[in-house]
Each structure stands twice: as structure tokens, then as C-alpha cells.
Amino acid sequence: VTITIPPDATPEEKEELGMKKHEINRKVVEILRPEILKLKDLMQYVTQTLALLYDIMQAVASSSGRDKLIPEGLNVALLKLVDVLLKLDSLKDMKSCLNNDFTRYRRAVTTLVDQGGGGVSSVLIDEQQELQPFISSLDPKKSKMWIFQTLRQDLKRVSGHEEILLEILEQAIFNLDHGIYTAPDEKFRNVRVVPYLLMLIN
Secondary structure: OOOOOOOOOOHHHHHEEEHHHHHHHHHHHHHHHHHHHHHHHHHHHHHHHHHHHHHHHHHHHHHHHHOOOOOOOHHHHHHHHHHHHHHHHHHHHHOOHHHHHHHHHHHHHHHHOOOOOOOOOOHHHHHHHHHHHHHHHHHHHHOOOOOHHHHHHHOOOOOOOOHHHHHHHHHHHHHHHHHOOOHHHHHHHHHHHHHHHHHHHH
16 A cells, blocks of 8 residues: 655645554554564574585585595485575575565565654664565675575585585486486475586586
8 A cells, every 4th residue: 555645735634644654654564574574584594504504514525534425315415405495495586475575564664763663673674684685685686596695605615515516416316317216306306406506516
């Protein structure tokens, strides 16, 4: 709902329309706040998962000077983890309603803070600035695939990560070639991760 104040409105009409706009913004924040908190929880989960994956990769890269192959079980577990992160990334990006709702919520919060609160704290401004890159970066080059881009940046700091990713890639191809899967999702997990692993290795 958008309320436009006509230029020829009387001071009383302007005040009344201003109060209505303020109430609408307050309701928008009240209604969307629980969903924004869910997105914040999702971002924290993804951030913790990326940190875990980074720690595992660093531990494997530094173990025994990498003179041993990664156990097959660890390869499969890492393959599953990368697949989950990629699916979350794709689901997040294909839901344009997330970006639309977040944009409306951000506008309402900013307006209320500028008008002196209305029960809205400036902490919400910091929160939305933290969420903005995750949902849709203002930089067009980084507006999609935040999880994948963050993973790629993290892995660049791990010396020898290419060898580990290559072994995971070989595991995925081996699974496909030898039919080592039972459910369709297990088969297509291997198919999904191959192009992304190649991009991470490159």
C-alpha cells in the first residue's frame, strides 16, 4: 500500500496522511519481522556451516603433508555438504519474493527510524545491513550465489584446496560411472556438484 500526499493538500490532510503512512510502515515491520528473523537464522546456519567446511578443509590439507588420500566416507560427506549449500543458494536466489519483501521491510524500517522510532530501534538498521548481501547484494556482480561466492573466497585461503576438491570431484564421477547410488537424489547430487566443484578448483 502506497500513500501519496498531493501537493495541494491542506496541513491537516498532510498530517493525517503522514500518520497513515507511519502506521502502515509500523504494520509492515510488525508483520515481516518474524520472517526476517527466520532469514537471519538461515544466514547464521549457513555461516556456521561454511566455517565448519573451512575448518575441515584446512585440517585435511595440513594433515601429514597431504601424503594420504581422503577416506571415501569423508569425500562422500563433503560432497553432501557442498550439495546442501548449493541447493540452499539456488532456493534462496529463485525466490524473488524474499528480495521484494526484504526491500519493503528495509524501506519501512528506515522511514520509521528517520521519523524518530515508532517502536523501531536503530539496531534493526544494522541487522538489515548484515542481511542485505545474503539476500541480494546491491552490487550487481554479487547479487546472486552469495553462499557459493563466500565458499570460494574461504577456500582460496586453504593451501592445497584444489587437490582436496579434485578428490571429491573424482568421487562424484566414480559414483556416477559405477552406479553407486540408490535414490534419484543421490544420483543427481553427484551431477549437481560437478560443475561447481570445477569452478571452485579453477
